[in-house]
Amino acid sequence: MDAMVARQMLPALEELKDYVSIPNDAVNPEDIQENVQWAEKAFAKRGFQTSVLKNARLPLFLAEMSFPKASKTVMFYFHLDGQPVRADEWQQEDPFRMVLREKGADGAYEDINWNLLQSTINDEWRVFGRSSSDDKGPIIMLLQALDMLQSERQSPPFNIKVVLDPEEEKGSPGLKETLEKHKDRFQADYLIVMDGPMHASNIPTLTLGCRGSVGFTLATYGPITPQHSGHYGNYAPNPGFLLAKVIASMKDEQGRVLVDGFYNGIAFDEEALKVMAAVPDNKEEINARLVIAEEEKVGNNYQESLQYPSLNIRGMQSAVVGKGAATIVPDEAVALLDIRLVPETEAKRMVSLVDSHIQKQGYTVLNHAPTTEERLRYPQIVFMQSSGGTPAFRTDVNAPISVWLRKALANSYKKEPVVIRMMGGTVPVVSFVQALDVPAVLVPLVNVDNNQHSPDENLRLGNLRMGMKTCLSILTSPI
Numbered sequence: 001m002d003a004m005v006a007r008q009m010l011p012a013l014e015e016l017k018d019y020v021s022i023p024n025d026a027v028n029p030e031d032i033q034e035n036v037q038w039a040e041k042a043f044a045k046r047g048f049q050t051s052v053l054k055n056a057r058l059p060l061f062l063a064e065m066s067f068p069k070a071s072k073t074v075m076f077y078f079h080l081d082g083q084p085v086r087a088d089e090w091q092q093e094d095p096f097r098m099v100l101r102e103k104g105a106d107g108a109y110e111d112i113n114w115n116l117l118q119s120t121i122n123d124e125w126r127v128f129g130r131s132s133s134d135d136k137g138p139i140i141m142l143l144q145a146l147d148m149l150q151s152e153r154q155s156p157p158f159n160i161k162v163v164l165d166p167e168e169e170k171g172s173p174g175l176k177e178t179l180e181k182h183k184d185r186f187q188a189d190y191l192i193v194m195d196g197p198m199h200a201s202n203i204p205t206l207t208l209g210c211r212g213s214v215g216f217t218l219a220t221y222g223p224i225t226p227q228h229s230g231h232y233g234n235y236a237p238n239p240g241f242l243l244a245k246v247i248a249s250m251k252d253e254q255g256r257v258l259v260d261g262f263y264n265g266i267a268f269d270e271e272a273l274k275v276m277a278a279v280p281d282n283k284e285e286i287n288a289r290l291v292i293a294e295e296e297k298v299g300n301n302y303q304e305s306l307q308y309p310s311l312n313i314r315g316m317q318s319a320v321v322g323k324g325a326a327t328i329v330p331d332e333a334v335a336l337l338d339i340r341l342v343p344e345t346e347a348k349r350m351v352s353l354v355d356s357h358i359q360k361q362g363y364t365v366l367n368h369a370p371t372t373e374e375r376l377r378y379p380q381i382v383f384m385q386s387s388g389g390t391p392a393f394r395t396d397v398n399a400p401i402s403v404w405l406r407k408a409l410a411n412s413y414k415k416e417p418v419v420i421r422m423m424g425g426t427v428p429v430v431s432f433v434q435a436l437d438v439p440a441v442l443v444p445l446v447n448v449d450n451n452q453h454s455p456d457e458n459l460r461l462g463n464l465r466m467g468m469k470t471c472l473s474i475l476t477s478p479i
């Protein structure tokens with residue numbers, strides 16, 4: 001397999017260079033149109049039947065191919081749009097004209113001639129360009145793996161569907177409508193999401209889920225307008241102290257949330273504990289990178305800590321700090337918080353647990369800004385308002401899709417992949433997973449230091465090689 005993948009490197013790089021050359025910020029529908037047309041050609045060339053599914057936003061690309069001996073269907077999800085670029089922040093002239101670079105003695109990447117690829121391909125070289133990693137690189141990896149399979153006159157043991165989301169970087173606003181309108185077109189047994197970076201160890205990675213999130217605002221109140229801290233200090237209550245007390249009551253010294261029922265329903269079986277402990281995270285390295293003396297004690301290790309809901313303060317504000325600061329008792333203090341959700345903790349319930357917690361401390365919780373009458377009546381008002389939230393998803397470690405993919409990777413790499421039970425972040429694809437109600441696993445393929453969403457986005461050639469091998473392993477693994 002390795003020799004075949006090696007021979008495919010140059011065609012893969014040429015095809016990626018070609019795809020990257022089409023700008024893909026979804027604010028420009030004409031650009032997305034061009035990206036879709038490119039995909040139509042690329043997938044049709046490989047024998048796929050392609051469709052462009054319209055919705056009120058930008059069209060969704062769907063490619064389908066059936067194989068006579070296949071009974072199951074696997075759907076692959078990618079996105080073809082990219083983050084906006086500001087060309088002057090990049091070290092290359094045009095972020096859509098992919099360049100080849102090698103790391104110099106000083107650690108900086110320097111341009112090398114593209115034609116060098118004709119004779120050698122060094123895994124440590126990188127190609128730089130928008131979407132080289134996020135998410136066009138992975139699309140090319142799958143296409144090239146299909147080419148290898150076809151050149152061997154083999155076919156995958158399952159039918160394939162490929163979805164290319166045109167607006168992932170904008171939060172996939174049209175996805176839900178397209179799904180509802182064309183539900184039958186998205187029938188599949190398994191969903192594989194190829195997006196995002198691999199584990200920092202760069203060992204082949206499977207991510208079985210991701211946390212959701214819900215945000216809420218808390219506000220407390222002092223005098224109706226800011227007052228002189230000399231004339232009213234010791235008399236007018238300061239909303240900053242009240243907000244600080246409310247928030248401080250929610251966590252203990254070790255970072256564990258004290259809200260009743262916050263961690264209810266979360267339990268790990270032996271297998272889950274084993275999977276989490278096996279992830280090669282290095283606590284010392286993580287803490288040194290974050291420059292923190294000690295981590296919070298919610299889980300026994302980094303992975304475990306991500307399996308619980310988290311309570312986070314996004315920001316706090318009261319009067320002015322820095323330029324413009326004044327000797328006043330402020331009128332208001334506001335904090336924006338969020339809860340990262342797990343499948344056991346539904347957004348609404350979690351927000352209401354926090355609400356009850358605040359009430360139990362003796363405060364008056366209102367879901368609207370207080371009226372003058374309310375301010376006169378209740379000494380300690382907390383305003384609380386939440387947004388709807390995005391749910392979490394997690395596929396069981398022992399679910400058939402998880403076992404199948406673990407086997408596929410273990411067989412071709414001769415070692416177990418890193419299995420992330422659930423990653424900490426939230427990705428727009430959750431709505432897709434939820435709407436389809438299909439077992440899903442994320443198979444990230446690109447290097448962790450790819451500068452995703454930033455200038456100088458890049459793909460390490462070793463990751464292109466590994467990504468094609470991973471795709472080929474999946475395409476040839478009995479299902």
Ligand SMILES: [Zn+2]
Pocket residue numbers: 079134135168195196
């Ligand atoms: Zn992405």
